[in-house]
Amino acid sequence: MQKEIRIGLLGLGTVGSGVVRIISNHQEELYKQTGLHIHIDKILVRDTNKKREVPIAPDRLTVNAEEIIEDPEIDVIVEVMGGIEPAKQYILEALKRKKNVVTANKDLMALHGAEILRIAQQNRCDVFYEASVAGGIPILRALTDSFSSDRITKIMGIVNGTTNYILSKMSQTGADYQETLEEAQKLGYAEANPGSDVEGWDAAYKMSILSTLGFHVAMNLSEVDVKGISDVSIEDIELGKKLGYEMKLLGLAKLDDQKIEVSVQPTLVRNTHPLASVNGVYNAIYIEGEAVGETMFYGPGAGALPTATSVVSDLVSVVRNMKLGVNGQKMVAPYKEKRLKTDDEKYAKYFLRMVVADQRGVLAQMTQLFANNHISLEQVIQQPYNSGNRAEIILVTHEAAKSDLEIALATMKEMDVVSSIESCYPVVEA
Amino acid sequence: MQKEIRIGLLGLGTVGSGVVRIISNHQEELYKQTGLHIHIDKILVRDTNKKREVPIAPDRLTVNAEEIIEDPEIDVIVEVMGGIEPAKQYILEALKRKKNVVTANKDLMALHGAEILRIAQQNRCDVFYEASVAGGIPILRALTDSFSSDRITKIMGIVNGTTNYILSKMSQTGADYQETLEEAQKLGYAEANPGSDVEGWDAAYKMSILSTLGFHVAMNLSEVDVKGISDVSIEDIELGKKLGYEMKLLGLAKLDDQKIEVSVQPTLVRNTHPLASVNGVYNAIYIEGEAVGETMFYGPGAGALPTATSVVSDLVSVVRNMKLGVNGQKMVAPYKEKRLKTDDEKYAKYFLRMVVADQRGVLAQMTQLFANNHISLEQVIQQPYNSGNRAEIILVTHEAAKSDLEIALATMKEMDVVSSIESCYPVVEA
Numbered sequence: 001m002q003k004e005i006r007i008g009l010l011g012l013g014t015v016g017s018g019v020v021r022i023i024s025n026h027q028e029e030l031y032k033q034t035g036l037h038i039h040i041d042k043i044l045v046r047d048t049n050k051k052r053e054v055p056i057a058p059d060r061l062t063v064n065a066e067e068i069i070e071d072p073e074i075d076v077i078v079e080v081m082g083g084i085e086p087a088k089q090y091i092l093e094a095l096k097r098k099k100n101v102v103t104a105n106k107d108l109m110a111l112h113g114a115e116i117l118r119i120a121q122q123n124r125c126d127v128f129y130e131a132s133v134a135g136g137i138p139i140l141r142a143l144t145d146s147f148s149s150d151r152i153t154k155i156m157g158i159v160n161g162t163t164n165y166i167l168s169k170m171s172q173t174g175a176d177y178q179e180t181l182e183e184a185q186k187l188g189y190a191e192a193n194p195g196s197d198v199e200g201w202d203a204a205y206k207m208s209i210l211s212t213l214g215f216h217v218a219m220n221l222s223e224v225d226v227k228g229i230s231d232v233s234i235e236d237i238e239l240g241k242k243l244g245y246e247m248k249l250l251g252l253a254k255l256d257d258q259k260i261e262v263s264v265q266p267t268l269v270r271n272t273h274p275l276a277s278v279n280g281v282y283n284a285i286y287i288e289g290e291a292v293g294e295t296m297f298y299g300p301g302a303g304a305l306p307t308a309t310s311v312v313s314d315l316v317s318v319v320r321n322m323k324l325g326v327n328g329q330k331m332v333a334p335y336k337e338k339r340l341k342t343d344d345e346k347y348a349k350y351f352l353r354m355v356v357a358d359q360r361g362v363l364a365q366m367t368q369l370f371a372n373n374h375i376s377l378e379q380v381i382q383q384p385y386n387s388g389n390r391a392e393i394i395l396v397t398h399e400a401a402k403s404d405l406e407i408a409l410a411t412m413k414e415m416d417v418v419s420s421i422e423s424c425y426p427v428v429e430a
Numbered sequence: 431m432q433k434e435i436r437i438g439l440l441g442l443g444t445v446g447s448g449v450v451r452i453i454s455n456h457q458e459e460l461y462k463q464t465g466l467h468i469h470i471d472k473i474l475v476r477d478t479n480k481k482r483e484v485p486i487a488p489d490r491l492t493v494n495a496e497e498i499i500e501d502p503e504i505d506v507i508v509e510v511m512g513g514i515e516p517a518k519q520y521i522l523e524a525l526k527r528k529k530n531v532v533t534a535n536k537d538l539m540a541l542h543g544a545e546i547l548r549i550a551q552q553n554r555c556d557v558f559y560e561a562s563v564a565g566g567i568p569i570l571r572a573l574t575d576s577f578s579s580d581r582i583t584k585i586m587g588i589v590n591g592t593t594n595y596i597l598s599k600m601s602q603t604g605a606d607y608q609e610t611l612e613e614a615q616k617l618g619y620a621e622a623n624p625g626s627d628v629e630g631w632d633a634a635y636k637m638s639i640l641s642t643l644g645f646h647v648a649m650n651l652s653e654v655d656v657k658g659i660s661d662v663s664i665e666d667i668e669l670g671k672k673l674g675y676e677m678k679l680l681g682l683a684k685l686d687d688q689k690i691e692v693s694v695q696p697t698l699v700r701n702t703h704p705l706a707s708v709n710g711v712y713n714a715i716y717i718e719g720e721a722v723g724e725t726m727f728y729g730p731g732a733g734a735l736p737t738a739t740s741v742v743s744d745l746v747s748v749v750r751n752m753k754l755g756v757n758g759q760k761m762v763a764p765y766k767e768k769r770l771k772t773d774d775e776k777y778a779k780y781f782l783r784m785v786v787a788d789q790r791g792v793l794a795q796m797t798q799l800f801a802n803n804h805i806s807l808e809q810v811i812q813q814p815y816n817s818g819n820r821a822e823i824i825l826v827t828h829e830a831a832k833s834d835l836e837i838a839l840a841t842m843k844e845m846d847v848v849s850s851i852e853s854c855y856p857v858v859e860a
Contacts, residue, residue: 138576146568295729
């Protein structure tokens, strides 16, 4: 067997530069861990003349992907360019040439993971993608290896740093969404075009990957209920706090009675729950297993070096497997039948806030409406609303079916005494 | 290759019963994960007639270890009997007969891990021991696989559930140590003879294992500074809370300038630090790596099923390796030179409380003493003491060398104005 492992790196942005830096700074560790020297042979970039943060010999850069994919000397492809195409085509081409792959590409793995993993297995290659979910937190390995003997029943995650930064900042400062988003953009925690983060799609990709691995089913992104944070008001955050909750963009994947639901939505989390104190750009994933009970994994969700740590640790696993000649042989494809819950099987507690006419009997009318729809109430607060002879009603329900809640909300909207339904969030207790 | 993997189980106590239960309840999962049926063939017990919590055919029980160790049909030994001997002898004998081993035995791995792993490697066998540290938290795999590309610089752990239960209960109720210990014993959270837990030894074993894996050195138990919780007073817990700290029995392993210190001691942890809110019998391990930054792993530290989950997940790894014929080939033995810090290289903040004569100039004398010993103070509180014309002085220092602190303490003890030094704890900030 060779003495050196040659890597082809696709992409030299933030994560790619981190990978270069770790591989060059940690040569001793990598050699001791694998018994082989790991060497970055060629790097695909868009512009070979661009000034780079990391020192790289110019002859290692190329704009031509074929030079890397088709090079028989290259053993492993590390894909950190992001996006679906051409990343997907490069990866499939590399696998067909028996090159192992490490990728940080969550969009690609969420949308085309099943196909990529199947082709990897056919070619006896590894495809590892730890860095695609929650940057430096080794959550995929926990699901595939550490809990391999257990039955996972729930995965709850704060898996998007941008939205967690915005929501925890709003909670701390009392500033509103727009102002906080702009500050996050200035600080580089939110992108100029923040849609994929704030609308919940980034988190949905990650929850789709996590639930596929945790529940052994092939989840599709379209099966994730997604709601972003752009409508979250500072009023709701502060009302939530008074009631003992923190607002989080929470990914939830639940298995009850062999049926699954997966969602990403702004959620009020009881402040004694371990997830409630995860602030700023940190991520955390809370897992419940039948045997293990409650566990939580906390760490940096993004950033060049944390994400690159996951990439290079995957690379170490690939190289160890290469030495033993066992690449692509430990993969467990989804083997369970996927049964999704219907809305009448999805149960949650809810927080609701509405503005109503301040007249006798309205509260009774509202509570009756909930009772009629099989929803019982845990807390009811009525308080004066700041304008126009109206009152504000805040409700926290007991566990209720989503279908019942939706009927109640639709009925309320039609009622003359109801001026507006301001907000509706699921509630998670500790 | 065979269709079935035969297990010999040594011990059928709490964890052993959990292993039997998971293997029998999760046959489908185990088969899907490994492609093989996993079957417990024989179980070593002390008394074959004892009534058991789990249903087991009596002919599978034996009091004779040789029947298991020497049985050529048995592929894997699962050791959950605990203690050093005869567990060690059984494991070594099994390895020499090319049987793979999964163990939950922290004492054994902390004291004789190096020898056992060396013999395992000679015989191309796996020895996995995830369950030996922090029950259901997959922390060993995180250190060996997930952070394999990083350089770990700090490991802080709440790794003993009994002491964490006692300290968090004291903090919540204001009851004293003795009363809380007795309650914990009644509830089964502390043993009748709680020495190994409350004196910090159980945690020291675990920190020795964690620092061996994290720093790639062969740590000895005797190199861990250990102090238990039996002297922790409710006064200090409450004073700490007022200053914004929670008292925890904290395992600390730190690498600075290639030099190591490992300790287990009651420590005041800033209440915004993620470890401060780990309460009750839960465990958590906080890890800092040069590249990954801060991460934390939280979960149940003990209990039949959580611990058994780790055991059976290790078993899955063994079986996957057996299928591929690669047992015992991924182990990375400690490869770094071990250099331990001397006391003048160990830096920490400290909390001190002492009772002094209530007379003019005493505070000045004390603060001068610290200054003379290169210790600067962050906070100084003087308050009346409840008896005998004395005052209580509470100090929080800036980072100071342990050697300087010890000289200061020794000098203080000799001073006429000092009635007693009530307490001295390291302080960890967020």
